[in-house]
Amino acid sequence: MDEFRWSLSFLRPYRARVTAVVGLALLEVGLSALAPWPLKAMVDNVFGGQPFPEPLQSLATSVSGGRTSVLLVLVALTGFALQLLHELARAGNTQLQVATGQRIVYELRARLVSHIQALPMRHHVMGRTADAAYRIDADAYCVNDLLMGGVFPLGVAALTLTVMFTVLASLDAGLAALSLSVMPFLYVCLRYYSKTMTERAEQVKAQESNLLDRALETLSAIGAVKSFAREGYEAQRFRAVGASTMEARIRLTWQESLFSIWVTGITLAGTALVLIMGGLHVVEGRLSVGSLLVVVAYLAAVYDPLSSIAHTTGTLQQARVSARRVRETLALRPEEPEAAGSCDAAGIRGHVVFDQVGFAYDETRPIVEDISFEAHPGDLVALVGLTGAGKSTLVNLIPRFFEPTSGRVLIDGRDIREYGLRQLREQIAMVPQDPILFGGTIGDNIRYGRLEATDAEVREAARLALVDRFVERLPHGYDTAVAEAGGSLSGGERQRIGIARAVIKQAPILVLDEPTSALDAISEEAVFEALQRLRQGRMVLVIAHRLSTIRDASRILVLHEGRLLAQGTHDQLLAGNELYRRMCARLSVGRSLDEPESVDDIMKALP
Numbered sequence: 001m002d003e004f005r006w007s008l009s010f011l012r013p014y015r016a017r018v019t020a021v022v023g024l025a026l027l028e029v030g031l032s033a034l035a036p037w038p039l040k041a042m043v044d045n046v047f048g049g050q051p052f053p054e055p056l057q058s059l060a061t062s063v064s065g066g067r068t069s070v071l072l073v074l075v076a077l078t079g080f081a082l083q084l085l086h087e088l089a090r091a092g093n094t095q096l097q098v099a100t101g102q103r104i105v106y107e108l109r110a111r112l113v114s115h116i117q118a119l120p121m122r123h124h125v126m127g128r129t130a131d132a133a134y135r136i137d138a139d140a141y142c143v144n145d146l147l148m149g150g151v152f153p154l155g156v157a158a159l160t161l162t163v164m165f166t167v168l169a170s171l172d173a174g175l176a177a178l179s180l181s182v183m184p185f186l187y188v189c190l191r192y193y194s195k196t197m198t199e200r201a202e203q204v205k206a207q208e209s210n211l212l213d214r215a216l217e218t219l220s221a222i223g224a225v226k227s228f229a230r231e232g233y234e235a236q237r238f239r240a241v242g243a244s245t246m247e248a249r250i251r252l253t254w255q256e257s258l259f260s261i262w263v264t265g266i267t268l269a270g271t272a273l274v275l276i277m278g279g280l281h282v283v284e285g286r287l288s289v290g291s292l293l294v295v296v297a298y299l300a301a302v303y304d305p306l307s308s309i310a311h312t313t314g315t316l317q318q319a320r321v322s323a324r325r326v327r328e329t330l331a332l333r334p335e336e337p338e339a340a341g342s343c344d345a346a347g348i349r350g351h352v353v354f355d356q357v358g359f360a361y362d363e364t365r366p367i368v369e370d371i372s373f374e375a376h377p378g379d380l381v382a383l384v385g386l387t388g389a390g391k392s393t394l395v396n397l398i399p400r401f402f403e404p405t406s407g408r409v410l411i412d413g414r415d416i417r418e419y420g421l422r423q424l425r426e427q428i429a430m431v432p433q434d435p436i437l438f439g440g441t442i443g444d445n446i447r448y449g450r451l452e453a454t455d456a457e458v459r460e461a462a463r464l465a466l467v468d469r470f471v472e473r474l475p476h477g478y479d480t481a482v483a484e485a486g487g488s489l490s491g492g493e494r495q496r497i498g499i500a501r502a503v504i505k506q507a508p509i510l511v512l513d514e515p516t517s518a519l520d521a522i523s524e525e526a527v528f529e530a531l532q533r534l535r536q537g538r539m540v541l542v543i544a545h546r547l548s549t550i551r552d553a554s555r556i557l558v559l560h561e562g563r564l565l566a567q568g569t570h571d572q573l574l575a576g577n578e579l580y581r582r583m584c585a586r587l588s589v590g591r592s593l594d595e596p597e598s599v600d601d602i603m604k605a606l607p
Helices: 002-034 036-045 056-064 066-118 119-127 127-138 139-171 173-220 222-227 231-285 290-309 315-331 391-396 423-428 443-449 455-464 493-504 520-536 569-577 578-588 598-603
Strands: 352-362 364-373 381-382 406-411 428-431 509-513 538-543 556-560 565-570
Touching: 002 066, 002 139, 002 290, 002 315, 036 066, 036 290, 056 578, 066 127, 066 139, 066 315, 066 443, 127 139, 127 173, 127 315, 127 443, 139 173, 139 315, 173 222, 173 231, 173 290, 173 315, 222 231, 222 315, 231 290, 352 391, 364 391, 364 556, 364 569, 381 391, 391 509, 391 538, 443 455, 443 493, 455 493, 493 509, 556 569, 565 569, 565 578, 565 598, 569 578
Parallel strands: 381 538, 381 556, 428 509, 509 538
Antiparallel strands: 352 364, 352 406, 556 565
C-alpha cells in the first residue's frame, strides 16, 4: 500500500481537478442509481398497470391524460435522458482523469530526468543507461496507472456498492445480502493471484529493461557492427534476449487471464444466484418483475467496476513494481550543487594542488594512489602514460566527478569539497577526446559552453579553435544543423567545436583529453599556438598521446598503473627517466603507446 500512498502525493497540485473528478464521479453514480428505474416503470406501471407512487402518479396522469402510449413515450424519453447524461458525465470524467494523469506522468518524468542528472558520476559509470531510460519512459506511467486505474475506480466501485446495496436492501434485504456473497471469494482470488503476478511483473520489467539495453548497445556501436559485418550476430543476440522477455510477458498475461476468468466466473455465479432467488420472489409475489430488473441492473453496476478492476489487476501489479523502481531511483542520494556553508568559487585563479590523492571504485582495485603535484595559473601540465594508467580518472577528480578516497585536491589553497559544486564546475572547462555534440546548430554547440555568449564571442572562440576554417565553407555557416551526436561532421571538426566550447567558457582551469588527436599536422600546430595564448592566466591540464602535445609543457607527469613515476620538463625527463625516453621514442615516430610491441618495449624501462 506504500506505493498507493506515495502516488496520492502527486495529486496535491491538482486539488481543483481532483474535486471536479470526484464531483463527476458522484454525478455518475447518482445517474447509475436512477438509470434502471424507467425500465421498472415501463414494466410495472405502463405495461403492468400498477399505479406510480405519489406524487408521480398525479404528474403522470396530468401529463399523459391517461393515455398509455403517451406515458410509454415519456418513460422511454426519461430513460434516454438519464442514460445520455450518464454517458456525458462518464466522458467528462474520463477526459479529466486522462488529462490529469498525463500531467502527472510528465511531471514525474521531468523529476526523474532532473534527479538522474544530479546523481554522482559513479552511478552513471556503474549503472546502465538503458535501465534509466526505461524508468523514465515506461515506469513513469506507474502513478497514472495506480491512480486512474486503481484508486479512482476503486473509490467509484465502493461508492456504487454502497448506494446500490442501500437501494437493494430497501427493495429486498435478502437479495441484497445474497449479492455480497461473492465478496469473500473475490478477496481470496485477489490475494492468491496478486502475489504471483507481482513477482512475474518484476521479472518482466527487468527483462524488458535488458532488452532495451541490448538494442541501445547495438545502435550506439553501429559503426563497429557494420565494419565487422556483425548485423546478423547482433540480431541473433537481440532475438535471444527478446525470446525470454516475450515468454515472461506471455506467462504474465496467462496469469492475468486466469485471474480474469475466475473473477468473471464468481460475479456471474453471484448474478445467477441472485436472479434465481429474485425469480422465486417474483413467483411468490414478494417482488415485481420491474423490481427484479432493477436488482439485476444494480448487480451489474456493482459487479462491473469490481470485474473491471480485477481484469486490470495485472496492470496494477505492474504499476506497483514500476512505482517501486521509480522510488528506488528517487531515493538515490544526488550531488549537492550548493552545500550549506560552501565557499564561493567564482573568483578562483586556478592554482591546483594534488596532495597524496588516491581513488578506487572499491577497496580491492585502486585506480590512482598517492598522487602529489602542483600547477599554477599559466602552466601547461601534460599527463602521459599507457592506457589504464589513471590519467582520465585523475583529471575527473578536479571537477569532483569522483571524490578522492584518500588525500586532497586543492584549488587556490582550499579543498575542492569546500566549494559549491555547481560554482566549481563553472570554473572548469573540459574537452573530452571525442566531444559530444547536441542537436541544434554549430553555433548552439559552441555557445553551450556559456549560454549568454554573444554571436561575436562565438565567432572569436571558433576562430581560436580553427572552427571558422570549415564553417566558412558551409552554406548556412554557424546556423548549420548538426546531426545526432555530430554524425554529419568529421572527428577533427567535432574536436575543434569541443575546443571552441571550452574556450568560450572563459574558465580559469582548462582540461583537455588529447585535444589534437583527430587533427592534421597543420591544424594541430595552429591549435597549440592558440593554446599557448589561452594558457595566459589559466591552468591548462592536457592528457597527451603525441610528442608535439607534451614537448612544450611546463610540467609533464608520467603515470603508470595509477602511480606518479616522475615529473618535470621534457628535457629533464629525457635526461633522467628511462621510461619517458622510451615513450618519447615511440611517440616521435608516430607509434601508439598501446601497440603490443610498444608496451613490451616500454615495460622494459620500468624498475
